[in-house]
Amino acid sequence: MKNQSRWVGKCCSHKRGFSMAVGLAASIVVLLAVTNLVFYSSHEINIVRTMLGIKKADFAAFSGLNVVNARLHENRWYQPKSIPNQLQKFKSSHTEKLAEYFTDEKTLDATIFIDEIPHPKAQKSGNDNTDGSIWVEVAPDKRQYRALLDHIRVLSLGTAGDEKSLYFGKFIMTPEPYLADDQSVGHYVESPLEGEDLIPIYPEAVWDNKGEEGKTAKDRKGVVSVAVSPGQKVKMGDIIMVLAFYMSDGGSTTRREPVVSPYSGTVKQVLVSPGQDTLIGQPVAYLEKDPGNLYSKKTLRKMVQITKIPLSVFQNLDLNNRENRFKVYAHVSRMMLESVINRVPMQSIREEVTDKFKGVNETSLTFKQTTDMLNSIGKPQWGVDDIEKMFAALKAKSDQNLEPDIDVSTDYDRIYAQAGKAVISSLWSGFTPDGRLASSTRKAFPGMAGYKLGVQPSNLSAEMISLIKLVSEQHGIDYMAQLTTEPQEQLKNNVDLYNIASTTNPKVGTGYWEYMRNKSNLGEKGDNVKDYIGKMGQLKNGAKKAVIKLDQGTPWEDAPFKQMVADGTANPDDYFWWPEKEGWYKKIPKENVVIKEYDIPYGYNNQSNPDDPFQMEVSQMMQYFRKHYTFGTTLPPNDDYWAENTITDTPQAPGPPDSTGAKYSGLSS
Amino acid sequence: MFKYLGHFKTSTQRLDVLHSLRLSSFKLSEELALSQEFLSPTGDDPGKIAHQIVYFNNSFELIVVFIQKEKPQDEFGRLVKINWTEHLKKPATTPELEVLANGAIELNVSRPSYDYLEYEVKIKEFRQEGQPEGKTFTLANGAKLRSK
Numbered sequence: 001m002k003n004q005s006r007w008v009g010k011c012c013s014h015k016r017g018f019s020m021a022v023g024l025a026a027s028i029v030v031l032l033a034v035t036n037l038v039f040y041s042s043h044e045i046n047i048v049r050t051m052l053g054i055k056k057a058d059f060a061a062f063s064g065l066n067v068v069n070a071r072l073h074e075n076r077w078y079q080p081k082s083i084p085n086q087l088q089k090f091k092s093s094h095t096e097k098l099a100e101y102f103t104d105e106k107t108l109d110a111t112i113f114i115d116e117i118p119h120p121k122a123q124k125s126g127n128d129n130t131d132g133s134i135w136v137e138v139a140p141d142k143r144q145y146r147a148l149l150d151h152i153r154v155l156s157l158g159t160a161g162d163e164k165s166l167y168f169g170k171f172i173m174t175p176e177p178y179l180a181d182d183q184s185v186g187h188y189v190e191s192p193l194e195g196e197d198l199i200p201i202y203p204e205a206v207w208d209n210k211g212e213e214g215k216t217a218k219d220r221k222g223v224v225s226v227a228v229s230p231g232q233k234v235k236m237g238d239i240i241m242v243l244a245f246y247m248s249d250g251g252s253t254t255r256r257e258p259v260v261s262p263y264s265g266t267v268k269q270v271l272v273s274p275g276q277d278t279l280i281g282q283p284v285a286y287l288e289k290d291p292g293n294l295y296s297k298k299t300l301r302k303m304v305q306i307t308k309i310p311l312s313v314f315q316n317l318d319l320n321n322r323e324n325r326f327k328v329y330a331h332v333s334r335m336m337l338e339s340v341i342n343r344v345p346m347q348s349i350r351e352e353v354t355d356k357f358k359g360v361n362e363t364s365l366t367f368k369q370t371t372d373m374l375n376s377i378g379k380p381q382w383g384v385d386d387i388e389k390m391f392a393a394l395k396a397k398s399d400q401n402l403e404p405d406i407d408v409s410t411d412y413d414r415i416y417a418q419a420g421k422a423v424i425s426s427l428w429s430g431f432t433p434d435g436r437l438a439s440s441t442r443k444a445f446p447g448m449a450g451y452k453l454g455v456q457p458s459n460l461s462a463e464m465i466s467l468i469k470l471v472s473e474q475h476g477i478d479y480m481a482q483l484t485t486e487p488q489e490q491l492k493n494n495v496d497l498y499n500i501a502s503t504t505n506p507k508v509g510t511g512y513w514e515y516m517r518n519k520s521n522l523g524e525k526g527d528n529v530k531d532y533i534g535k536m537g538q539l540k541n542g543a544k545k546a547v548i549k550l551d552q553g554t555p556w557e558d559a560p561f562k563q564m565v566a567d568g569t570a571n572p573d574d575y576f577w578w579p580e581k582e583g584w585y586k587k588i589p590k591e592n593v594v595i596k597e598y599d600i601p602y603g604y605n606n607q608s609n610p611d612d613p614f615q616m617e618v619s620q621m622m623q624y625f626r627k628h629y630t631f632g633t634t635l636p637p638n639d640d641y642w643a644e645n646t647i648t649d650t651p652q653a654p655g656p657p658d659s660t661g662a663k664y665s666g667l668s669s
Numbered sequence: 670m671f672k673y674l675g676h677f678k679t680s681t682q683r684l685d686v687l688h689s690l691r692l693s694s695f696k697l698s699e700e701l702a703l704s705q706e707f708l709s710p711t712g713d714d715p716g717k718i719a720h721q722i723v724y725f726n727n728s729f730e731l732i733v734v735f736i737q738k739e740k741p742q743d744e745f746g747r748l749v750k751i752n753w754t755e756h757l758k759k760p761a762t763t764p765e766l767e768v769l770a771n772g773a774i775e776l777n778v779s780r781p782s783y784d785y786l787e788y789e790v791k792i793k794e795f796r797q798e799g800q801p802e803g804k805t806f807t808l809a810n811g812a813k814l815r816s817k
Contacts, residue, residue: 349731362720365721
């Protein structure tokens with residue numbers, strides 16, 4: 001029994017040992033499995049968390065870009081409020097944390113970095129207006145030389161925990177705002193048909209007839225008649241009033257000056273009445289130009305070139321440092337360059353690619369099927385053997401703030417300019433203003449555009465026509481024929497160049513685009529983009545102006561002139577009778593007859609929403625399209641602030657317009 | 670227990686495949702959102718399903734995303750991407766394929782509106798002959814052009 005119990009005990013101990021070993025092994029296996037599961041699950045959770053973090057950071061960054069876009073459509077909020085006619089400091093860059101947008105999500109954050117980029121042709125000082133700097137009347141007799149802002153670069157850094165995402169956007173504005181300002185709307189564009197505040201009309205400066213120097217009063221003229229009253233509509237060239245010259249001793253003369261309306265519009269005030277005198281330098285009337293006939297004060301603004309920056313580009317950069325931000329811009333610059341240069345060759349095969357893939361019904365393809373199909377599509381050309389070399393050359397030029405599509409000097413520049421023109425025409429043909437239209441009207445918008453010439457048909461005054469005919473007889477030259485403009489000529493063939501309909505597709509049909517392209521020989525490869533915009537945006541020889549200077553002496557009334565002839569003091573062959581003026585005038589030398597040609601801009605006019613028509617100068621719109629693809633300098637500016645160099649001065653009193661004598665002029669359009 | 674360990678291993682493998690697909694889809698939708706233009710599907714018929722995505726990426730390069738199979742009758746393929754512009758610039762070289770996901774069996778793409786594209790990718794577990802059929806996973810995603 002004792003032995004048995006010993007055996008049983010031995011037997012059970014043996015079994016227990018085996019069970020324990022098995023249990024231990026099972027526990028280890030289970031532990032390993034659980035550990036693996038935990039490890040794998042945590043790994044899985046980490047991956048999901050990382051992806052979620054990246055997505056969140058991405059949205060935070062993109063939200064930041066949207067916030068900046070919305071704010072910039074209001075103004076440049078980070079600048080001090082602009083006080084007119086005062087020198088102020090304006091920041092060239094700005095950094096801001098958008099903390100208030102993510103209050104519920106503590107791990108989320110967005111920081112925006114803003115860099116203002118001046119116009120490449122902006123100057124600190126100069127005598128003349130340039131593309132990048134202009135003189136602005138800030139007060140009567142006071143003007144400022146102001147540089148223009150080309151665009152605003154925005155970086156938006158989104159963070160979610162440890163994850164980061166960076167977006168780039170370029171905010172463009174056309175026309176450009178002043179650099180030293182807090183506004184994002186464009187500077188005022190001087191144009192003849194612009195609606196604006198009251199315009200004073202001044203009598204012309206007093207001149208002397210040849211041989212009569214000092215005999216005419218320089219300080220005043222008398223009002224003979226006034227042809228308009230407040231509220232009356234007038235056209236450009238209409239006679240508003242007639243003034244008379246005085247002799248310097250106060251005696252009256254027969255010399256008259258018709259004061260003409262410089263613009264079409266409405267007379268708002270008439271400051272003189274017949275019988276009164278008016279002082280030289282004082283306005284005689286105020287006019288309000290017709291608003292929006294061709295141009296408008298609208299500024300096109302948009303965030304373009306939106307790009308996600310790869311982490312490898314910015315992960316080791318402190319973006320608070322401006323130089324580091326410009327390293328990021330160098331990356332975007334290269335990408336934009338590639339995009340522009342690739343666009344033309346790629347667009348050339350676009351239709352073919354689309355058609356090929358439209359016909360593919362297979363759910364999968366072999367490598368050979370794919371490459372055969374792509375190889376069967378035409379071979380696009382970049383125009384150079386070494387594309388990388390071209391990129392490097394163009395980028396180097398752009399980095400130095402030179403514009404390869406404007407400063408064309410090499411084959412690479414020409415290729416870039418050609419590509420730029422393609423971008424402009426492509427954006428133009430499908431243009432819809434940013435954020436203005438319902439989606440239903442957006443599609444129809446491009447087809448509803450019209451193009452209006454800056455001058456509409458107008459005739460010379462009867463008085464001017466009679467004078468031109470008299471001068472034509474004297475010189476044996478048909479000045480009236482010389483005054484015929486191209487729109488007038490084309491109108492005889494039933495082609496209306498004053499108003500041209502749009503065309504939605506630049507490649508087919510007829511319309512403004514086709515007419516201007518054919519007329520301007522836009523196939524010329526040498527054209528830079530500036531010339532292209534000039535040719536496409538305005539009509540050469542759209543209007544002509546005749547100016548006849550009558551500075552050969554005071555005209556004579558009929559009776560005293562006949563007496564002079566009888567006395568032998570005047571030779572009738574030297575004079576001509578002007579029936580409309582009832583006076584004898586000395587014959588006018590050829591050099592006193594000038595016929596000038598004017599290039600007249602076209603206005604884009606879209607009435608798809610009659611309550612809020614979209615009207616803008618075509619060349620301005622083309623500049624806006626150009627800014628979609630250009631990038632500009634990647635050299636950081638030296639200044640933290642703009643505008644300390646803004647010059648203010650008092651201009652000299654203007655001299656007589658463009659002659660030293662009286663002149664009769666008229667616009668033929 | 671070993672049977673369960675086997676299940677565990679299969680599940681983790683599945684998850685790995687799904688992960689790689691998810692990451693690829695993540696990157697693809699991002700690239701599509703920042704691209705210049707979608708070429709295929711054309712969007713003429715918003716309901717029509719295509720099986721390739723053709724687009725101009727941010728740098729205006731022509732990209733084609735499709736299921737590539739060694740032979741048309743193969744069950745399994747790979748979801749791949751080809752940058753044709755890159756090849757056109759260096760015509761002497763063989764075009765390179767970037768593999769986005771293995772085990773892909775289907776890519777269905779639709780374009781409900783001009784600037785919006787939706788796609789679904791189906792992948793299937795690879796199983797040796799004689800084994801039960803592998804599971805099919807479907808991942809759907811979409812992309813809206815951000816620059817338009």
